[in-house]
Amino acid sequence: MTLLAHDRYCDEIEHQVRQLRSVVTSGADLSATVPTCPDWSLEQLVRHMGGALRWVDQLVRTRAQENIPEELVPLHGGPEAEGDPAALDAWLAEAGETTVAALREAGPDAKVWGWAGTLDAGFWARRVTHEITVHRADAALAAGLPYEVAPEVAADALDEWLQLVEWVQRNLPHAAADELRAPERVDRSIHLHATDAPAGLNAEWLVELAEEGVVWRRGHEKATVALRGPLTDVLLAFYRRRPLDTAGLEVLGERELLEFWLEKTTFG
Template sequence: MHNTPGFPDLLRLIDERSAAFRAVIASVPSLDAQVPTCPEWTLFDLVRHLGEGRRAWAATIAAGPEATAKSAAEGALPGSRERAALVAWLAASTEQLLAALREAGPDRACWTWWGTSQSPRTCGAVARHQLHEISVHTYDAQLTVGAPQPLPDDVALDGAEEFLSTCCTSTSAWPHEPAVIDFHATEGRSWRLSLSAGGVRLSRPDGVPADAAVRGTAHELVLTCYNRHPLDSLKLEGDRRQFDLLVGWDPNE
């Protein structure tokens, strides 16, 4: 696969994307606005999710490699909706996560929910996934206020690969007929999922035609993976049913 951002770059990008999220929260007229891409949530709910989630991951990382479950968040959400207090709480949440990651380093083992995927169960892999979760939620917030910004190119390209590796691969048997699905970013990078009784593995396309393929910008691919854009908004080739089967499959069941 391609070279993923180094650990220092991951921490820098987490900080940058978190700051972009806080900028929306600091300026939005109302925190009661519904988030179009998370329709069950308001912006205030998104603030709670992002802050508490980063604190829970900070605690999980700090618990060390022997932890067997995700830890509870530390540090309650402010009792009021006073904007400065919420923004400060979000900044502290990000710093807790970054401090825990710096202390642990990229290679230390860490509990994760992606047990049998191709992504390692390390603090470096946690940092990588955190970057992309924060980036997508920053897009959610920007969209809510009518000012969505494309994911930065380096974030989007890595985000597509990280999602496929972490959320789609598994050693669990694929319960349908074997298939090959390709994902093509118009920026010139491609990925292949091979689905079989031996599991689902991510690799580079090798010239053999795929059963199905999708093409779009890396930004579009990431947002489609996270159910922010409809699949039909991208260029589809081959058997569309393969995508439906993949979306409906839970490798952890």
């Protein structure tokens, strides 16, 4: 598996921050419930993402070797005034600028605390890219706005999500993750197939729910169940942001296995 270049992640964070800001300033109702994150309003989602950016900025800028509690991160919670799109936009813009600057200055190999076993700034460039890519989809859905993402970013987001599931299953006590282990001699597997991938991009995955834990790789192989469709739709469905019955998506084989996976992979 080949990661994107560090600067490509930084460029994408800048792009996604601009896109999220455009939702904030679009006239959308900031108090509207986010359908894919129903515990949040649109404003709460944006404050969560902006706070995450500022947290990562602090971690990377200080080369932290342990976690920094969010209450110690300046301006983590966002502007005091609620329901003010201009203030929210300015706060989010600054969060994006400072975080990207810190990541670019550090480079991918700078040693920084991380929660998934990779202790460098490169982990955070990739993690922030996909965190904001998916939450920007949440915001766009809440505001009724279109959403798209670059194919190479969408494919890398699926790689990263599978890696995170694998890491949690092997390193944390987690009941749902343990349920993803297949009983001995039982073959359970999921195939993801993007039908619109550009030439040169391998956008197919095989995920095996093995007895020892999840094993995955890119490639076209027969599986217990397959999810086929446009890459962005496959990404959002696998992140539980779109229903499996979304127009353009196909589920072939044992749908119950795919539904079981989506039910259990709510961590990361």
